[in-house]
Amino acid sequence: MKTAKISLLVLCCVLINGSCKKVLNENPESQIVPAYFNSPAGVLGGIAGVYNDIRSQWGTEGFTNEMQAGTDEFIRGASSGGATVHDYNGLNGSNFGSAWGIAFQDINTVNGVLKYVPSVDLPDQTKKVYAAQAKFLRAFWYFYLVQTFGDVPLHKEFITVPSQAASRQPAAAVYELIIQDLTEAAADLPNIPAAPFLGKPATKPVAQLLLAKAYLTRGWLTNSQEDFGKAAALCEDIIANKGAYNLDLWQDYGDAFVPANDYGKETMFVSDHMLDPKYGYYAVGGAAGGGAAQNLSPWFTNWDYPNNSGINSYKDGAGMLVNAGTSGMIRDAFYGRPYQRMRPNSYRWPTGVHAGKNYFLDQAFVRRDIDSRYANSFYTVYISNVAITNAANAANNTRGIGYSMQVGVDTAVWLPDVEITGAPQFVGSRPFKGLVVPPSMWKPNIFPALKKYMDPSRGANFNDPSTRPCVLYRFSDVYLTGAEAAFKANNSTRAAELISIVRQRAAYRKTNTAQQNTDAAAAMIISAADVTVDFILDERSREFFGEWQRWHDLVRTQSLVRRTKEWNPEAGQYIKDFHILRPIPQSQIDRVVDGPPFPQNKDY
Secondary structure (H helix, E strand, O other): OOOOOOOOOOOOOOOOOOOOOOOOOOOOOOOOOHHHHOOHHHHHHHHHHHHHHHHOOOOOHHHHHHHHOOOOOEEEOOOOOOOHHHOOOOOOOOOOOOOHHHHHHHHHHHHHHHHHHHHOOOOHHHHHHHHHHHHHHHHHHHHHHHHHHOOEOOOOOOOOOOOOOOOOEOHHHHHHHHHHHHHHHHHHOOOOOEOOEOOOOOOHHHHHHHHHHHHHHHHHHHOOHHHHHHHHHHHHHHHHOOOOOOOOOOOOHHHHHOHHHOOOOOEEEEEOOOOOHHHOOOOOOOOOOOOOOOEOHHHOOOOOOOOOOEOOOEEOOOOOEEOOOOEOOOOOOOOOOOOOOEEEOOOOOOOOOOOOOOHHHHHHOOOOOOOOHHHHHEEOEEEOOOOOEEOOOOOOOOOOOOEEOOOOOOEEEEOOOOOOOOOOOEEOOEEOOOEEOOHHHOEOOEOOEEOOOOOHHHHHHOOOOEOOOEEEEEOHHHHHHHHHHHHHOOOHHHHHHHHHHHHHHHHOOOOOOHHHHHHHHHHOOOOHHHOOHHHHHHHHHHHHOOOOOHHHHHHHOOOHHHHHHHHOOOOOOOOOHHHHOOOOOHHHHHHOOOOOOOOOOOOO
């Protein structure tokens, strides 16, 4: 589908007239002008264009870095490159802000929809739903902007005249518009998706959840008990009416990430992707490496398993793994592309308050014995996918035996979550055919890979971008957002109850007996005394690791600087208080030449 644009300057809109998988079907227009909105197809195309642009951010490399790197959860992978977002050293408006321009383009697009939808020839109820979609999408982008940059330009009217002047409005005014838009959108959106908005677009509960998040975030900024109470009440309403919304938790946490369940009962809102090459997002079999609308998220946290699984790898005098011998793995669709841009933060602190601990295993996923979220979130076992023979006298083979690896049977690499005597070639005194790589040997090119969004459907074209949707909101977020709001509203008892529901679900394992599941669930219940800001953040880490939420979670709770210094050895030495806001893109500042200069955020 061709890209349709309104050519304007600075903060004016580009309308992308694209269709989202499972969202809607429409007739493409190669070029449109503002008057195009004055038709049913125009307003629908405007909404579709904004949904399309969400796809151009979520799942792409730059945006994924912006939402997750430089936090307590992630440190650099071997191929992270020079992205300053990982450590804040040199972060500025020239190397940040992939979504800024798209956000304002989309805001103007929905402003055009809102201007023209009252006068188009459509049933009144359809007009209400279209307007509600537009208000939701405007609020969606403004919520991203205000959390990320603070004061931003506030546009409520459709811009059709080019301008090179712009100013920033107070965050308080931006929040007022967000809350108004989401309140009105929630009133008019349907309970469940309905034609032409199919799949998992905005619905009433999605608008309510985003509204709760907006109240909660503003409440943290202003210490408003009223905002906390409203956020809590919204989440309670969604939970109470989950049946009407066709929403619920899967019994097994892992089922939330099965591809067949991408549009299932736990999924609330997604950014769709597609395989069909006629939409132009990539050429099938072309091994695309990036670009707008390409979902590469399954592979950013993937280590280079084909080149670091030498069958006779050994531990050097410093305790580090040295790759040696024939590789026990080749690249395939199941384990995916090894981008290794970032890795779970398993840095073990030698001294200080966290001496001997790392964030990944000792803080976030500390109850791996009963909490299934670690096992369901990360690959720790790699089954051999290439037939090789290892001679007893092969270089660096200390096992004392020769053997062959059975494809699909033998373990090529095992990354246990505890130290193993004899690693990497032995488990105790028993020779191990593959490699055993315990936490002390994890490094930038070998670590547990996040598997939530892996896409084995790529088949023979396994280097192609994923066509799985990027899931932005899941139903479990309603419980944890509600818990945080209840905690801030001085109701720790209810906060503990809501958190416990999510934790008890995480205790369930299909391989357990009924009694084992009952006992595990009971062990996961927490009390009001357990609920703190840090406990909530740890719980969100366990539940949403790698789901594009972490940077905003830490900023909202005023914990970014503290927790990054405590846990992240790369970013902790550079992060400052002013980093709770991101730098305004330099391109925006440079383009404002009429009137007062466009201000950069403080200290950038």
